Amino acid sequence: MNNDKKKIEELFRKISYKDMSVEEQESVWRGIMRKQSSILTILTFKKTMIPLIITLVLALGVGGAAVSADNARPGDALFKLDQKIENLRLGWSAEGKKDALRLKFAGERVKELGDIKNESKSDHVSGNKVENMSEEDKESVSLGISAAITLLSGVSSSLDAESRAELQAITDQLNDYLDELPEDAKVKVRVDEDNNRARVDIKSEDGRIKVDLKNGEIKIKLGDNKSDSDDDSDEEENEDEDEDKDDDKEDSDDKDKDEDEDSDDENDRGGLEIEAEVFTNQTVVKVETNDTEKIYTTNLKTKAELSAFIKTKYPLLSLAEIESALEIEIEDRTSEQKDLD
Amino acid sequence: MEDSELKSLILKAQSGDPDIFRVLYKILSPRVFRFIRPRARNRTEALDALQDTFIDFWKGLPRFSFEGEKALDAFLYRIAVRKLSRGFRFWQSYTELEDVEDIVVDDVSTPTGDVYDVGKMLSSLKSEDRNLITLRDIEDKSFREISELLGEREGALRVRHHRAINRLKKKFNYE
Numbered sequence: 001m002n003n004d005k006k007k008i009e010e011l012f013r014k015i016s017y018k019d020m021s022v023e024e025q026e027s028v029w030r031g032i033m034r035k036q037s038s039i040l041t042i043l044t045f046k047k048t049m050i051p052l053i054i055t056l057v058l059a060l061g062v063g064g065a066a067v068s069a070d071n072a073r074p075g076d077a078l079f080k081l082d083q084k085i086e087n088l089r090l091g092w093s094a095e096g097k098k099d100a101l102r103l104k105f106a107g108e109r110v111k112e113l114g115d116i117k118n119e120s121k122s123d124h125v126s127g128n129k130v131e132n133m134s135e136e137d138k139e140s141v142s143l144g145i146s147a148a149i150t151l152l153s154g155v156s157s158s159l160d161a162e163s164r165a166e167l168q169a170i171t172d173q174l175n176d177y178l179d180e181l182p183e184d185a186k187v188k189v190r191v192d193e194d195n196n197r198a199r200v201d202i203k204s205e206d207g208r209i210k211v212d213l214k215n216g217e218i219k220i221k222l223g224d225n226k227s228d229s230d231d232d233s234d235e236e237e238n239e240d241e242d243e244d245k246d247d248d249k250e251d252s253d254d255k256d257k258d259e260d261e262d263s264d265d266e267n268d269r270g271g272l273e274i275e276a277e278v279f280t281n282q283t284v285v286k287v288e289t290n291d292t293e294k295i296y297t298t299n300l301k302t303k304a305e306l307s308a309f310i311k312t313k314y315p316l317l318s319l320a321e322i323e324s325a326l327e328i329e330i331e332d333r334t335s336e337q338k339d340l341d
Numbered sequence: 342m343e344d345s346e347l348k349s350l351i352l353k354a355q356s357g358d359p360d361i362f363r364v365l366y367k368i369l370s371p372r373v374f375r376f377i378r379p380r381a382r383n384r385t386e387a388l389d390a391l392q393d394t395f396i397d398f399w400k401g402l403p404r405f406s407f408e409g410e411k412a413l414d415a416f417l418y419r420i421a422v423r424k425l426s427r428g429f430r431f432w433q434s435y436t437e438l439e440d441v442e443d444i445v446v447d448d449v450s451t452p453t454g455d456v457y458d459v460g461k462m463l464s465s466l467k468s469e470d471r472n473l474i475t476l477r478d479i480e481d482k483s484f485r486e487i488s489e490l491l492g493e494r495e496g497a498l499r500v501r502h503h504r505a506i507n508r509l510k511k512k513f514n515y516e
Binding site: 008009011012013014015016017018019020024025027028029031032033035036298299300304305307308309311312315318319 | 343346349350353358359360361363364365366367368370371374375378379388391392395396399443444445446451455456458459462474478479481506509510513
């Protein structure tokens with residue numbers, strides 16, 4: 001042991017510790033996300049369990065109806081319970097088994113759609129086109145297609161050959177089924193390797209199938225008025241679809257388009273370019289999205305700080321997108337007016 | 342980062358968006374780690390405490406009211422101290438050489454043995470004494486500042502510091 005005369009206090013004053021490395025920072029973040037998501041799952045589970053248990057008790061109490069929920073079809077009273085149970089099973093299952101479950105549930109949805117179609121066919125002698133279905137059946141079909149596509153869109157890209165074939169078979173069945181509805185409606189499900197998620201494209205030129213993407217949920221409406229669809233055929237796909245706006249339709253469409261343009265400014269991630277010039281007095285940040293450039297000034301300098309700053313301006317962009325697009329140039333001078341042009 | 346920008350970021354993070362919280366974490370975690378590391382017995386313990394601190398910060402964020410950067414730091418440091426003292430109750434107290442490998446010494450002539458001793462000394466202290474010595478001797482704060490930070494009387498802190506140093510001198514033969 002050291003026997004020199006140095007005071008302990010002097011020794012303490014000489015030391016400091018190495019700062020956290022980027023790798024350590026990322027590793028701790030992953031740990032936070034792991035723990036946080038499990039906490040959220042438990043909280044969500046607690047919140048959802050109470051009504052679910054009550055529902056299940058009630059359902060079982062009236063003669064094993066919970067079992068029936070598993071067989072409930074879109075439009076049935078127990079269909080929502082069926083979906084809740086499926087979602088819980090998805091939540092509980094291991095990550096590697098989620099895709100198989102999604103495919104299984106999507107397959108069930110497609111089968112249920114077939115059942116509705118067959119019943120509708122027997123009810124309506126004139127055929128099984130969408131316009132011949134009852135309103136109730138149309139609603140059920142919309143729900144079923146929505147549910148199937150939502151499940152398929154959650155499938156990851158790491159599918160084995162067998163699961164890919166299953167995905168293809170379900171997509172084909174969905175297409176076959178849709179072929180009997182609006183003639184040009186097609187559902188394409190393709191695996192997007194970049195985002196590790198299946199991507200769903202739906203097209204219907206006559207506007208009978210409308211796809212609405214909101215807050216990560218896919219909602220589909222089946223139109224039932226051919227003439228309306230024809231009138232709208234020249235207009236943009238993202239028009240408002242409310243049926244009760246005949247008189248104000250044009251105004252309403254214009255407003256929607258304006259709103260879309262506004263949100264594009266802040267959130268569209270197409271052609272994203274971000275340049276930050278760090279001057280001695282301030283930093284000039286130029287953000288270009290879809291040929292629209294916006295200029296901001298700040299006194300922030302580091303990549304992390306600037307990314308955070310841009311994130312506050314463009315909340316729908318992910319931090320990874322911002323960081324990959326951000327180019328920083330250090331200028332050894334104060335900024336001038338021309339730098340802000 | 343200016344207070345107004347930090348405040349805006351915290352308000353957005355209160356909605357629960359993980360991306361925004363990640364931004365906050367990126368900005369705040371280096372300084373919280375610098376606070377935690379001297380108070381932890383080794384780097385792994387410091388990183389664990391940092392993780393737990395930010396999990397608690399995230400959970401408490403909806404109720405947090407931003408009143409400036411210093412208040413935010415104080416809030417985070419209070420959580421960190423709580424996490425560290427909890428850790429001290431469960432973790433073993435011996436020190437390995439690798440536990441002090443991340444100590445940087447200003448004076449390059451300081452013998453490696455002394456650096457190792459510093460690590461061992463800090464590890465051997467009780468949580469509150471370790472915090473006190475870190476504040477006083479490593480972070481070079483006055484007893485008045487420490488008194489304000491910890492909410493304890495200055496005189497009592499001086500006595501506790503003196504006794505802790507004496508115990509270390511005796512234990513490690515630094516007379």
